Amino acid sequence: MTIEGQFIGWQTIGTGGDIINAFSGTCLAMSMANIIGIVGPVFSRETLIIAAFAEKVGFPVISYAATDPDLTARAAYPAFYRTVPSDNSAALSIAKLFVKFNWTSCVIIYQNDAFGSGGVKAISQTFHNNGLVVSQTIVFDIASRSIQGNLKVSLISSSARIVILWAESMYTTLIIQSALESDVLGPLFTWILSSRVPLNAFNRTFYKKLVGILTIEPTVGDVLSASVNSTLLSAAYNIWNQYEPESFPGPANVNNYALFAFDATWSLILSLKKLCSRTMNSSSPCISTLNASFCFDNRFLNSKAFLDTIIQTEFLGVTGPIQFSANATHRINGTYYLAQNVQTSSNGVDYVPVLEWTDSDDWRPSSQPKAIVWPGNSLLPPSGHAKLTGVNLRIGVIESIPFTTVANVTDKYGQSTTKLVGYVSDLVQLLQNKMAFVPTIILVPSNQTYSGLIDAVENGVYDMVIGDVTMTAARREKVAFSNSIFDTSTRIIMRTKVPNTVDLFAFLGPFSFSLWMILLIITIFAAVIICLLERPDNPALQNRSFMSSVIMSWWYSVGTIMGYGADFQVTTAAGRLLTVGLYFLSLVLVATYTANLASDLTISKSKNIITGIDDIKSGKIPFNRIGVRVGTVGEEYYLREISGGNRNFYPLSSRKDMYESLLNGIIDASLMDSGTGEYVTNNVYCNLTLVGAEFDKSAFGIVVSKQWLYGQDLDVNILSLRESGALDDLKRRWFQLCSCPDTSDTSTSLVIEAMGGLFLTFGVISILSMFLFIWKKRFRINLHKLFQHENIIRFYGHVQDDSTYYLFLEHAAGDELFKKIKSNGGIPECLAQLYFKQVVCGMAYLYSLGVAHRDLKPENVLIANNDIIEICDFGWQHFFVIKQTKDEQILTTYYGTRPYMYHQKTPCRGEPAAEIDDCGLRI
Secondary structure (H helix, E strand, O other): OEEOOEEOOOOOOOOOOOHHHHHHHHHHHHHHOOOOOEEOOOOHHHHHHHHHHHHHHOOOEEEOOOOOHHHOEOOOOOOEEEOOOOHHHHHHHHHHHHHHOOOOEEEEEEEOOHHHHHHHHHHHHHHHHOOOEEEEEEEEEOOOOEEOOOHHHHHHOOOEOEEEEEOOHHHHHHHHHHHHHHOOOOOOOEEEEOOOOOHHHOOHHHHHHHOOOEEEEEEOHHHHOOOOOHHHHHHHHHHHHHHOOOOOOOHHHOOHHHHHHHHHHHHHHHHHHHHHHHOOOOOOOOOOEEOOOOHHHOEEOOHHHHHHHHHHOEEEOOOOEEEEOOOEOEEOOOOEEEEEEEEEEOOEEEEEEEEEEEOOOOOEEOOOOOOOOEOOOEOOOOOOEOOOOOOEEEEEEOOEOOOEEEEEEEOOOOOEEEEEEOHHHHHHHHHHHHHOOEEEEEEOOOOOOHHHHHHHHHOOOOOEEEOOOEOOHHHHOOOEEEEEEEEEEEEEEEEOOOOOOOOOOHHHOOOOHHHHHHHHHHHHHHHHHHHHHHOOOOHHHOOOOHHHHHHHHHHHHHHHHHOOOOOOOOOOHHHHHHHHHHHHHHHHHHHHHHHHHHHHHHOOOOOOOOOOHHHHHOOOOOHHHEEEEOOOHHHHHHHHHHOOOOOOOEEEOOHHHHHHHHHOOOOOEEEEEHHHHHHHHHHOOOOEEEEEEEEEEEEEEEEEOOOOOOHHHHHHHHHHHHHHOHHHHHHHHHHOOOOOOOOHHHHOOOOHHHHHHHHHHHHHHHHHHHHHHHHHHHHHHHHHHOOOOOOEOOEEEEEEOOOOEEEEEOOOOOOEHHHHHHHHOOOOHHHHHHHHHHHHHHHHHHHHOOEEOOOOOHHHEEEOHHHOEEEOOOOOOEEOOOOOEOOEOEOOOOOOOHHHOOOOOOOOOOOEOHHHHHHHHHO
16 A cells, blocks of 8 residues: 555554553654554553654554543644544443443442543543442552552442442453452442453352453444444455464454554545645645654654544544544544443353443343343342341330330240330331341330430441431431431320319300390390280280289290290280291390300310410420420420520430329420320320320431441332331331220210209209299198188198198098099989089188189089088189279189180180189089
């Protein structure tokens, strides 16, 4: 191949990876020939020097293996190009892999040179841009060929379980060997290598631990079925096989970097040919150099045109499309990566292509898809974080009902042992089943405060503490918390309310005193109006004094307003109209009274001293009567929200102390978490209750040390339990119990005390009624003593016990007139006349005294000796008022036995000489 009639020559320089060798070899080559371009170097640390030197002398450098991101900027390295993708592309492909498998963090082991530091820089920046974390970096010193520090300690102490090894192949072998010896490969860690290493370099006994390793390397388009120049590639293979058959490994075994090197060389050739074709008509040659004994003084005279031509040259190479950017040193398109997985094979272990990635697409299965085998021969992707499998944990638990309770358990042999039961014990069992850790459960001392527990975890006394420990900002400054294991809030706990002083007249509560007074005035007013309207025409109000008529009218008003009416009716239109007004009052007042009475009495309860946290803040309870457990979230809340830092509360050392102080009346209220509060008030302390709405909402979490390695594994499993409903099941099992008597009925039933005043009022009225009855009874008895007539049975006295009057009457030897008439079928007329005359004489005597018998009948007429008639049974007797109207005598009240009453007697209109008519009827 010639340019302007001259053959294109070449020299190879072996550097051994040494920068000085690379630079001295370049200078030596320039002194021996006209160098117009360099293909290489291999290592980024060499390229940094050679690319800068090339810019000075003016010839291009096209690398096929230097990936340092610091070599990317065209302005910094105008003479540098590379056909291999930069580490920025590699970092992006790795970040996409992490996203694909939901990994979030990693550890990077890198060699301490430009390649290693450049790779760490690119990965760290890309991870940051994608929300991923590089939790730790470990340096491999290429001079001493050893890890700086203890590899095992460094990896075990990290929470990440994905290791990215960024090193050249020769160093990667050493690092993997060290990892095998430290037992930090599979199954605990997943390693991702930037370059493949020969697997047969390791002892076969370690092959099992190598399974699951991934390698991510740049590859050529042909591997991903992308477009490549197959003709050019075949020609290159033929030439290679023709001239150096001993070094040709066959098309399937040619290293990808050899193909990158070919495209770099072909790019120089095509660019030089294109440059010279433009200057064919020029007098000066296209290849013109200024040689000097000192290599720094050499110059390629057409440098600017040559470098521009390289950027303008575009072709399809053996690795893919080749076109360099004007702003960056890498190619524009044709960036491909292949992920290979170490899997078992017939020969032990081997690399198997599993995933492929391009700059225009995401990771996808390789053209011959195979399942990825992860460390431990698992087909499930690793979580990427430290797991608690097989880890021994010292777990501190707090005795707190129902989270943790010490119970005595008797086995089948009768041996009694103590056992921890409760919400926490069940939660530990669920987590152990999912995570396979080895727990050592330690019951913390009863006098340990919650603040002390936080300090104990911080100081390494416990690996974790599980219980009703609230997550707060102050505590997070010392320790870390897991995801919530129990959502909670703060409540006020008090003694169950003591009933207020009994109000005997609570039934009067629906109306105010002023309203009762107005009602009284209205009834009196209505009574006077009714009396004035009805008295002239209503017989029920006639023949009475005015005051008596008013009282009867008042009785009518009260009965109408109460909705039950009275024992007489109004007879005038005006009276009826006024009654309509009373009905309207009755409609509204009775309904209102009934509703208010139901509200005040039926659902009334004795009120607590306070109704919520606002009452405590306002001082409705003396602060020294408020109990607060020291070292708890309740104390923090009290100092922050209530007292402003003043410790004016009553200090409590434990929950037991709190319960006893409440029950003994030492304090009136205290603060506690809602979950425990609901349990103890429903199951243990039935005479304590929670008051007001919840406040200061928070959550309980498992306490662990800061930056705990297994924090993510714990959080993931707790979240899994929550999503599956297991935590809700635990809450229902331990908290939704109620062994205390249900007091909900007390809010819908009346107690005797609430209606005591009503009963007392009724009792007073009943006693007054009895007095009235006795007075009237005694009056009738005393009146009976005054009767002195042969036709009126004589009364000699009476005796009274608790409930009965015993009357001593004159003995009548005969029988009742009724029985004599009935037994004889009647009596002779002459005898009837005799009897009638005597009855009339007796009645005339009574009438002369102003007494009406009001129940004259044959049964009340006795026959004594010699057919003497005696009238008896004065139970209905009463004084009657005699009204002198035209010398007529009018009786105004009517009583008696209905079969003996004539039809004009019952309508209550008062007929003349009613008793005389009775006599006539009886005869």
